[in-house]
Amino acid sequence: MEGRKPSDPQPPPDTLPDPSSPPRAGGLPDRETLRRFVTEATGRVGKREIARAFGLGPEHKAALRDMLRELALDGALVPAGARRFRASTAMPEATVVQVTGTDPDGDPIARPVMWEGDGPAPVIFMHPEQKGRPALAPGERVVARLKRVGPGRYEGRTLRRLTDAPGRVVGLFRATPADPAAPPRRVQEAGRIVPADRRSKAEWIVPAGETMGAETDEIVVAEPLPMAGHGLKPVRIVERLGPMGDARSVSLLAIHTHAIPHQFSADALAEAERARGVSAEGREDLREVPLITIDGADARDFDDAVYAEPWSGPEGPGFRLIVAIADVAHYVRPGSALDSEARRRGNSVYFPDRVVPMLPEALSNGWCSLRPGEDRGCLFVEIHIDAEGRKLRHRFGRGLMRSAARLTYDEVQAMAEGRQDSALPEGMLATLFAAWRALSTARAQRGTLELDVPERVVRLDEAGRITAIEPRIRHDSHRLIEDFMVLANVAAAEELERRRRPCLYRIHAPPSPERAESMRDNLSAMGFTVPPVGTLHARDLAGVLARAAEGDAPTLVSETILRAQSQAEYSPDNIGHFGLALSSYAHFTSPIRRYADLMVHRALIGMGTHPPDAMPAADAAKLEEIGTQVSTAERRAIQAERETTERYVAAWLADRVGSEFSGHVSGVTRFGVFVTLTQTGASGLVPVSTLPDDVWTHDDKTHTLRGRDSGLVLRLGQPVTVRLAEATPVTGGLLFTLTDPPPAPARRTRGQRPR
Template identity: 55%
Template sequence: MAPPNPLPSKADIRRLLAESPDRLGKNDIARHFGLTAEQRPALRVMLKALEAEGAFVPPPRGDRLPEVLPVEVFGIDPDGDPLARPLGWKAEQGRTPLIYMRPEAAGQAALAPGERVLARLKFIGGGKYEGRTMKRIGGGTPARILGVYEEGRLIPTDRRHKAEWQVPPGEANGAEPGEIVLAEPLPSRPLGPRPARIVERLGRMGEPRSVSLLCIHAHGIPEIFPAEALREAERARGIGPEGREDLRPLPLVTIDGEDARDFDDAVWAEAEGSGWRLMVAIADVAHYVTPGSALDREAWTRGNSVYFPDRVVPMLPEALSNGWCSLKPGEDRGCLFAELRIDAVGRKLAHRFGRGIMRSAARLTYEEVETGADPAGTREALYGAFRALSAAREARGTLDLDVPERRVRLSAEGRVLAVEPRARLDSHRLVEEFMILANVAAAEELERLGQPCMYRIHDRPADRKLEGLRQFLGSFGITLPPGDQVQPRNFAQVLEQTRDLPEAPLVHEAVLRGQSQAEYAPDNIGHFGLALPRYAHFTSPIRRYADLLVHRALIRGLKLGPDGLAEEEAARFPDSGEHITATERRAAAAERDAVERYLAAFMAQHVGEVFAARISNVTRFGLFVTVLANGASGLVPLNSLPDDRWVLDEGRQALAGERSGLRFALGEAVEARLAEANPLTGGMVFHLLQGMPPPRVARSSRRRR
């Protein structure tokens, strides 16, 4: 009998895994090396060691990932929890699973992007998993550090990175104290400050536009257009009426915020019998941005425009975004349109899509429309159609969350004048309902034509989020149906039941956090929040790449021109859906960070003052409070509470002091004194007055802005 083949080394197995185009399992490896049954236990031990190091990822059992798996953190969700993906996942294995990592135990540093851990996974449906850290296995050192330079040291702008970096002599690249810089880590010893070399100077902290600049670089948002894309945009010219439907006789109007930077949708309506005829016209971006062009490649890379209080980072160059693709009043513009007919209760009776030429009759703001502006003479019809569509929305039982958007008002010098809730008017809802109707019709039309569709999908809430929401709502005596029976109308009923409670804003916030995040995908699962079986984005191709794909698919399906969807990009729809979902979330995180930093800069002028607030989160390490006047949120550290043994009551979302009898519960109204506000990170620290000795700082009158 021939002797058995020698057992491979770890290096041999690593080499095999790296060279194989497919993910290999234990049996594949054993067969490759010709191992006997007696050698397999030793191979199993070796593979377990490689798995712990992150070098070996077992193939999934069926369509599920294994229970224990090395993963890599790549970002954070809106709640601040880490998002991860399987280490070494390859595109040919299919859609990348998404793993929501649970927060680390008390005393453990939060997981940072780039960090790798061995995680225990729990499948929660839809290619998503919940992960819990078992062991950290490396990574976590950033490729670049964004921070502010101060005389030989670098202060990171990411509040999760507590440690400062040392900038050795000769490595400052001419940076001056107070400048925002990008730096690269240098080789270092395990102990002592970590060294870094400054590679790029970005401007001075505190200067106008410095906050948005910081957020652009912190989130890796592309800001500079390639020269060829700019040249293509500059060559653009107006569109003539040839081969297009002439909509210029219709008094279409644009309705946007007073600070809007682009105008890519226009609306019109008229009464028709007992119902309404509507027109939604959208800038014809597909005419200018064709598949495979430099403009197209850059638009795909960016995925969407990003909006900051002081600037916009557009998806398309200004020659298009503020020029030929902006529906300016009195100027001819190419468009794609949806003609829609609804009955008296808002049910869609018919739709028709086409390519046209239009001329906006007026550029209106939401406030102007709300107060009666009607230069085109169509306000009555617009509001009549809106009331019908609102009735249909209510009949569907959609989830209508009222979480105010915060508006940052800046002076000409870039100083924060105020941060205030942005009013939500009926005029906002009017435009929203018109756009939703057009989006639904676009998805239906593409299905009718047999064309690919980039759906906007929204899954029902994950079980883990529903459970947390149940516990919170239980404190108000409110229950929800079982997970698979929950419908949007159940959440609408919750909001109605709590509408008059002082905690209503927190209930809205909690319900919002309990929802899944919307995505883009070519496979339709419907839109849970809107209670719609099919939904796509058609109405903003100037700022969302998803809408441009929908326009191209309609152009191809309806034979409206040679610039429709190309076969190659149709084949890439799954990857494009994942990519533009990621860029959308990146943009949302950057926009949120900018508002938080501006808010911290504003609040820094009021350190020591007392504010009316509510407890918005309860954790083992302290409380979070939100100021009622402007939404500023910050931590109340556990060590700032009276000396006691504090116990977290997870079911009632409260911290209870065993000796003092003090209790701080979610939603409770409190008075909070601002102790710290850091514009660099956006972080704020508050101290509660309840249960505390009288403050040493004289209390100011509460300011409500």
């Protein structure tokens, strides 16, 4: 199984860039800033008014025209007379939408594929398909004609289907018992499918003869069948994934729900099997350098190795570091079948029982894995840092290396603490940790965002049964590798900038104004002060986290800050990385499992030359498209992994319905509160219908749910005790009830003064 090394935060879904920030010096404002300007202007706005407001010159004329045209095509702006525009207050008449689920009646619900407005995307209730056409299923994209029916609500009619194949339904099959007394149905029903996606509120009917022999409580994949009108829609089962009771079926459920590519083409497999070792010609020989790999105990491939030694130069004492990365670009050439498969997948996807790799095993666990004692091609960066961890210089090269040792995080930590004899040359481990402490000093000085949000680990036995669900332990050995990798990634971005080569940056925008203000309000209520939106830096939030660590609710503060963050993504347009407090950052260290890293390798290889494994000009011209593609694949993987963990947790807790658990309120909505359990990190809903009889009011700004008559208040972070009422493994859903509602605040009598 591949070992994953997260080298930047994984915050929640995207928000837009800060529109209150000034435009970039000497350039156009970003799309959202421009849209906001037109929105807030009085009357119609033209290019003259925009140029005057943002100080644009003739050199910006063409780019401004193109941006305005794009905004108009997207429906964000509406033409208003000769070369004038006004803000759009509604969705365009026709747009591309994606089906996300079904309503309780079985009719599809969708959302726009492109949504850049404030707040959540509008909900689109699609009309049933015409007679003789299969119903729309989750995942399908169509061009829809829209009609506004209320705030954030539209009706949609399909104009054209865009997906090549019909959408698929993944869920749990349940056979329908025969009932001779039942009235005849329009469709003779053999069973129903309970969708695995929580957004699908309706079941699907499986007609007689379309079950493929599936049995009750079996996970299946089905395709919609033609049917006209409203009501539950029929499907045909096309694949059986296994019984729900089999823990190994859970990851298959996620793979099919999210349409994750998991089978390689014959051509890609053949290319991987033809791979052989690299020669030393044209490479720097690093085989005498004792580079080592440090990974998880269950890792089967090792794509990064590290080395450190003391060093002293004109700037004073410091360290010489080497980070060597598997030379994946040597094997995965542009335009090859392997390249096509890797780009389609975007990244590897990790589940408790399996990995869906980006590359075939012959490469990912073979020639691209830095196995100890075996010669391997690599790309390396040699970096000199001073005693304070500041990077002084770096040098990239293509090398031939031989790993001196394969170590695990636990082993390295035990060696560092003296609990285990070191397997490394004398002094090497101490030097690695000394260099890391220097890097830690530099990281603390720039103020990176280190959120304390526990990650859950699902432990399985050889039969696939769950043995434990527990928090993942993070050692200093983890942090050592992460900081070495971050330093190498910074060097890669800076090198490509210096050489004026195309670069697919890893970017992370600051919180949007709306989320930042909400975060400020919540942190203020907890006693923490945060600067205004326009002056907010990661070090400000790092200071809040440091102070929170000394208090009673560090996890709540981390969750509050995490909730405000935008999603890191890949782009050729560098806006920096807010969370890491870095101006330039590119992923370079994991080309086995991330296509973005492979693109960075190709750009580095191609500096000044045009070898066959460098980035071709066609790809350089499509970096924005590739960045969007791999960012989307990454989000798909994160969602699939999260849902899989939730399903495992629900299966783990299914036998404990009725048990009580301690936890805290982690989300507040108008329909109830979400509670996260202390022991497992599992989250579930306490529906408002199960709360004490009262009129409950939701306050979005204070994240509270308040009972009008009782005065009871449920607020974010509040410790609670809950009873498990329901666990549904197929969706991963948990339902709780409060065992002891919090006491109502004391009421003052007339004339009583507050103390």
